Amino acid sequence: MKSIDELNAIKQEYKSAVTIRTSDYETRIIVGMGNSGLVAGARDILKSFVKRIEDEDLSGKIIVTQEARVSKVGYNPVVKIVEDGVKTAVYANVTTDMVDRIVDEHIKGGKIVEEYILTDKKSEEE
Numbered sequence: 001m002k003s004i005d006e007l008n009a010i011k012q013e014y015k016s017a018v019t020i021r022t023s024d025y026e027t028r029i030i031v032g033m034g035n036s037g038l039v040a041g042a043r044d045i046l047k048s049f050v051k052r053i054e055d056e057d058l059s060g061k062i063i064v065t066q067e068a069r070v071s072k073v074g075y076n077p078v079v080k081i082v083e084d085g086v087k088t089a090v091y092a093n094v095t096t097d098m099v100d101r102i103v104d105e106h107i108k109g110g111k112i113v114e115e116y117i118l119t120d121k122k123s124e125e126e
Contacts, residue, residue, distance in 0.1 A: 027107060029053070029064045032078035034071030041095075042066075042077040048099040049079075053107075062107065075118050081106060092118035 031037070031046040049064045072078050075092035079102070082088050089112050091102060098116055105111050 026061045028082040030080040031066050032070030033066040034068040037071035037076040040076035045077045048096045052103045090118045091116045
């Protein structure tokens with residue numbers, strides 16, 4: 001059995017991880033976690049976003065969630081950025097290397113990373 005101090009430390013660790021997914025927010029980062037998204041590595045993308053948001057101390061403003069319906073065959077992993085009063089951005093074929101740039105330029109800087117965007121034209125090419 002663990003001591004009360006150890007249990008409290010574990011509780012605090014998990015509380016911060018849960019807070020980033022359940023707190024009030026200005027922006028939602030939604031990672032497509034359907035079957036094809038999972039196969040394409042969406043779980044690692046979700047973890048990368050959660051870590052960056054925690055590292056940047058943005059957890060009170062940003063919520064990182066998952067949703068099965070966001071996946072798009074041929075473009076997974078897919079990430080949607082939903083901001084109040086701003087057009088939703090959908091990023092395609094997201095890699096863990098792309099997460100830093102999306103956080104730096106889009107989330108913190110307010111500028112969509114255009115070359116990562118899933119456009120209607122890309123979808124029509126299928």
